Amino acid sequence: MKRFIVPLLVIVAAYALLPRLFTADSTNSILLWLPLVLTVALGEFLVVVAGGIDISVGSIMGFSSMTVGIVFKANPSMPLPLAILVAVVCGLILGLINGALVARAKLPPLIVTIGTLATFRGLAFLIAKGETITGSYVPDSFTKLSNHGIPLGEVTLNWLAVTSILCTAAFLWFTTNTALGRSIFAFGGQPEGALRRGISANRIQTTVYALSGAMAGLGGAMYLSRFGQAQPGSAGSGFELTVIATVAIAGTKLTGGAGSIGKLVVAAIGVSALNVALSIQGISDDWQTLVYGSVLLVMVCADSFRRRSEVVV
């Protein structure tokens, strides 16, 4: 339990900031945010465990939400599973581009994904051709995924939340029970040692960036469902900060090799609650950015100090 202190503290801070969060209304608001944060954070988590970073997830969300919106505009009666598949495939393709640049071209992940952060955002503008996806293009059945679901008293566990919970379960299984999932942890902790054991760096890096892209793609679909509209400039913009902060708050080793999906869930709840609390208090987005940035810096420092205390000089 001691290890859960930091992510739990964030939840406590959010509820201290706004005791009203305990109401069913606020809980429903949190459950609107949670699926986006958690889904995209799962992919980012794997990248960080593998010793990398993916800054481009916000732009991938933007691109995928625009693509799904455009497809809906052209074909309003498209089945929902197909729309979601389009989003995931979009993200997967963009993620594979990141993966190829990191794994094959051996470029530093930070630079690669800062580059693709801009490139993918540019692509979102290109496919939008100056238009935005307004509410009239998005079918009601699609937006209902975010406010209908499994009723639990006054709280509704919406379908997006259900999806993110299923994704979490899948990631948990993948990281504990498969050789590839375990290899990600081994590679992130000691890349050269992993190579000695025949673990392919190429395969690990391609996998984690592809998965991160796919999850961000799914996050883009969730964004469209939750907001009912999307603009190429704003959809998912800045979300990379939220997600990386979540991964850091979850105590994931920022140099790679260790992290817990359980803690990631708690951190995602904390970040979502904080987000709702800040919004309800009328604190502007600018301040929220500042808060996430500061939290991230604090976590990076904590991570660094923890490592320094491990190595007795």
Add this chain to the structure above:
Amino acid sequence: MVEEVESKGLADQTGLIASGISLSFGGQKVLDSVDIHLEPGRVHAITGENGAGKSSLAKVIAGIYRSESGSISFNRADLRLKDPRSALRQGITLIHQEPLIFPDLSIGENIFAGNLPKRGPKIDWDLVFQRSRDLLDKLGSNLDVRTSAGTLSIADQQMLEIAAAMSYEAKVWIFDETTAPLTPTEVARLFGLINELKQQGCAIGIVTHHMDEVFTISDDITVLRNGKKVVQLLTQNTTKNEVVSHMVGRDLDNQTQRTERTDQEIAFQIQNATGPGFQAVDFTIHRGEIFGVAGLVGAGRTELARAIFGITKPTSGQLKLDGQPYEVNNPGEAIKAGVVLVPEDRRGAGLCIEQSILDNTTLPGLKRFASKIGILSRNKAITTVLPKLDDLATKYQSLDQPVGQLSGGNQQKVVLTKWLLEEPKLLILDEPTRGVDIGAKADVHRQIRHLASQGVAILLISSDLPEVLSLSDRIGVMRKGEIVGTLAAAEATEALVVSLASGGQG
């Protein structure tokens, strides 16, 4: 003992045969058409000076490097090794000099990483832990397989790598300088294991430049020099001297050329100093004197050196350099005052491994190579650095070559050159020849003596007793942070130093 093997045609020999292996890095030939035959049930020592190509050969066999030409076969089947994975699949494993473990994973998972057994689609964790337990039992270790591997000693980390190799049921084992980080007991245990693998019919190669090891454990010896195979010998038919002369290809200057020092001027004095890791330390070093510090690992020798160099601070006591009080807060001030430390960990603390030789050697004194307005003169740097590198017989291709490409011995020479350019008053050497081969060692020793003869005071910290005994004018023996005795060169013997260092009666 082992019987003589009859000579057979190479074609119907079992075991691992590598023939005509060539390898280059950046145009420099590291291996030049090398042949080696590792036979089942025999231990084959691969020896040579640092930079001779021993480790490179091992890495080619283990699939880490891909050779430019040549072929490798195992039990008469040709192998195409494109990465460590394909070598492991063929049962070829390399135990590295420095083990690399996964600190956040459990010990069991460390052993099976990359090779986790499955039941259906899932990893069979029960089997992982059970088999790890069995493997560690076989190795005589009682580590808990479910705890994380983060805090294991080097010897234990190495054991995890050995257990991992056993999990592949490796048939060809290559040990690359694996005894370097081990204590004598651990070495004995490792040799026991190697003998056991030999009994089981594994083909074993050991890469080493320690003659004692070669003659303790091997059946065959291949000597490499400058990337070429010089000779293959049967261990029982040869002698250490013969092997060493094949390794070096020239006569070693092994005699002590001690010149009586008449200079009685005190260069450095430390009085009753206490600090992190040492207490009440007292000694003086005269100009041109080599003061050796012997002691067991952890006796406080390195800590003392770090304090003198300003990395840590003594809490009490007095230090004097050339009669002036010497008090420094950081290494920068120490260097300015004329004190220089050549650290033990070359790669980590002594060199910028990706930078060129020229950049490394000129780094501390960049100002000296600059014009008045601060522009660096490459010519000035080259003309200053070149003669110093040559003095040490450093082998390199160009001054712009990254030092990471040099062998350990040559790297150490670059570190020395760098500090010699500073013209220090007191030179502190911490394990100057650890991991350095015999030839380079002699060069480094010659240079240390040469420096002393020019009046530099030298503080020599070394665990290599013959080195301390042959180089030092006086020897201070440390135990538990204190200097427990100071011996003049004439009265110092290995036995005396050891008994002082280990707390036996002096």
